[in-house]
Structure formats: structure tokens, C-alpha cells
Amino acid sequence: MTNRDAIEIFHNYLATKNLKHSEQRMSILQDFLDSGKHLTAHELFVLVQKKTPSVGFATIYRTLKLLCECGLCRELKLDDGTTRYEYQDETQHHDHLICTKCGKFVEVLDPEIERLQDKLFDAYGFLPQRHRLDLYGICKSCNK
Amino acid sequence: MTNRDAIEIFHNYLATKNLKHSEQRMSILQDFLDSGKHLTAHELFVLVQKKTPSVGFATIYRTLKLLCECGLCRELKLDDGTTRYEYQDETQHHDHLICTKCGKFVEVLDPEIERLQDKLFDAYGFLPQRHRLDLYGICKSCNK
DNA sequence: TATGAAGTTGATATTCATTATCATGATGAA
DNA sequence: TTCATCATGATAATGAATATCAACTTCATA
Ligand SMILES: [Zn+2]
Ligand SMILES: [Zn+2]
Ligand SMILES: [Zn+2]
Ligand SMILES: [Zn+2]
Numbered sequence: 001m002t003n004r005d006a007i008e009i010f011h012n013y014l015a016t017k018n019l020k021h022s023e024q025r026m027s028i029l030q031d032f033l034d035s036g037k038h039l040t041a042h043e044l045f046v047l048v049q050k051k052t053p054s055v056g057f058a059t060i061y062r063t064l065k066l067l068c069e070c071g072l073c074r075e076l077k078l079d080d081g082t083t084r085y086e087y088q089d090e091t092q093h094h095d096h097l098i099c100t101k102c103g104k105f106v107e108v109l110d111p112e113i114e115r116l117q118d119k120l121f122d123a124y125g126f127l128p129q130r131h132r133l134d135l136y137g138i139c140k141s142c143n144k
Numbered sequence: 145m146t147n148r149d150a151i152e153i154f155h156n157y158l159a160t161k162n163l164k165h166s167e168q169r170m171s172i173l174q175d176f177l178d179s180g181k182h183l184t185a186h187e188l189f190v191l192v193q194k195k196t197p198s199v200g201f202a203t204i205y206r207t208l209k210l211l212c213e214c215g216l217c218r219e220l221k222l223d224d225g226t227t228r229y230e231y232q233d234e235t236q237h238h239d240h241l242i243c244t245k246c247g248k249f250v251e252v253l254d255p256e257i258e259r260l261q262d263k264l265f266d267a268y269g270f271l272p273q274r275h276r277l278d279l280y281g282i283c284k285s286c287n288k
Numbered sequence: 289t290a291t292g293a294a295g296t297t298g299a300t301a302t303t304c305a306t307t308a309t310c311a312t313g314a315t316g317a318a
Numbered sequence: 319t320t321c322a323t324c325a326t327g328a329t330a331a332t333g334a335a336t337a338t339c340a341a342c343t344t345c346a347t348a
Contacts, residue, residue, distance in 0.1 A: 019325085056327040056328070057327085058307080058326080058328085077225065079219075081305095117277075120252050126243070131280060133277050136273045137270035137273045139269065143269075143271050162294085164295055165344075166296060166344080167343095168298095169296090200299070201299095202297080202298070202336080203298075206336095226334095291346105293345100294344085295345100297343085298340105298342100300337100300339090301336105301339100302336080303334105304333100304334090305333095305334090306332080307332070308330080308331070308332085310326105310327105310328095310329090311326105314326085316324100317320100317322095317323105318319105
């Protein structure tokens, strides 16, 4: 999925909800897409401020919420209590390896784990919605 | 592991840290063990208050922190933003199936998933510390 | 069992992330 | 251009968790 696709998804979502375009929303989406990282709301705020200093903090949160609603963003509640937001490509689910020393994120996917998770849902009669798999450890460069 | 074992672990931990016994700490630990559930700090506070009304909220948090430090308690940061605390038996790790409608927790363990997780740590050169696997869905009774 | 240093407590204030409020400004269909 | 509707930034408010502090326990020692 290209950035253009993502922007179109956002536009369509706004349209179906009778919401309006705004420079702020586009500016935030652009930086969110460009960063390609797992950002905190504050980190995104700093990024956006560089180009559009007038944008307020509340609008960052408001826009992140919209992006989550239309499936472009995933909110990550981490064990250290922080919340991070990442661009989500519906077609490419992934889980995370996280270094507890330097905070590095590695995106991982094990199809077999995914399959076994579905089996667990099934075994207990649950209708699957989503899952969170975070693997916390110490990365190679921190473990010297 | 029996409750007696858990209490001894706690006592030993206090001793090694030059911390002291107190009625409040014992009262909180007792209710924590007896509940056998995934409690919020507030839910535990209510439980403890029934027997020991003088206990303050801060002491609940302080004691939960100690219990986590000595390995008797696991803190669960959930996707809905709530934090729950559960009794942790070091010898019996488990993950969670969580109903997003009624909040039901089911404890699950798939040895194969556990094994594949270790392989992921290994493949990326991470030293494993812990993981969080939460499976969110709708349970049988909520899905009628 | 009395003493006192060190740890603990409850109440309260404080912090921090997030959300709600509201007057003002922007959007876009007609 | 008009105007109903929505969006915005600033600010206040919320809620969970932590820090502060004077008064109270605990417990090793005398
Ligand atoms: Zn996954
Ligand atoms: Zn990611
Ligand atoms: Zn597990
Ligand atoms: Zn559990």
C-alpha cells in the first residue's frame, strides 16, 4: 500500500462520516506516514510542529483516533506504560520484538504462531478479533 | 505452589531488602492470593477494605509493586488502557484469551507457541526476557 | 521491656497522559 | 456568498499512578 492509497483511505473515511478535510489532518497524516516508525503522540507532535507550528496537541490525539478508526493506525500499549502509534497496513500484520534497554522495535511475523493463535481462539469458542504479541528482550548491540 | 509458599517468598523478599512486616502488607497479600483473579488496583482496594478498612490506596500500589518485584505478581497492561494484577506462579506461565464484551479472562498455554517465540528471539539475536500474548475476541456466551 | 533507628502508613499533593469544553475559525454544499 | 456544520487551539478537567510528609510501627539491641 502506497502513501497515496493511505491518504485515499483517510479521505474516504472522512467522507463516509461527514467529516471535513483540514490542513492539520493532512499534515499529521503525512508526517505519520513518512516517519515509518512507532511513535508516541508527543514524538509525532514534535515532528508535525516543525512544518506546521500552529498545530495543537489535542489535534494530534484527535487525528490519531481517526486514523485508528479507519484502520491506518495501530495503538500499542506497552508494558512500560507508554503508548505508541504505528502505521498499519491491513495486508501486513506483524508483531514486535522490543529491546528493553534501547527501545529498538523489530517487526516480526511467524505464520505458524498466527495459525496456532487461531486454534486457541477456536478451542475456547472465542470469535477472534485481534491479538497482541510483544516479545521483550535485550538486542544484540545492547548485550555486549 | 501453595499460599503458604507464596507468603514465605514474600517474607524472604522483605528480609533480604531489610523491609518490615506489617498488617497491611499481609492483609493485602492474603486477599490478593484468595481472589485468584485478574484484579485492578481499585478492585483489590475494595476487597481489602472489607476486612481492613483503614488501608489506604497508596499502600495497595506500594504492596503490588513489592509483589511484582519478588515474582508473585504480574502486571497486565491491557489494550483498553486498564492495568490488572494477577498472581503469578513462576512455574506456570500462561497467556490470556480476553472477551472484549464481558471482560472474561481465560488462561491459556500453547507450548508450541512458546517454543516458536524463543526461536524468534533467537533468530534476531535477542536475549529473551518475557513476552505478552493477549488474544482478544468474543466469548461463546457473548456471541449468541 | 524499654529504646531508638529505620521503615511504613494514610492522607494529600503532584505528576503525567489523555479527554472534554468552548469560543473562534475553517470547510464545502447550495 | 451564505451558512450550517465541523475543526481547531487553548485550557480545564479527568483518572491512574507516584511522591511527600508527619505520625506511627517494627524490631534489633540494651
Ligand atoms: Zn501476530
Ligand atoms: Zn510495528
Ligand atoms: Zn506465553
Ligand atoms: Zn492470568
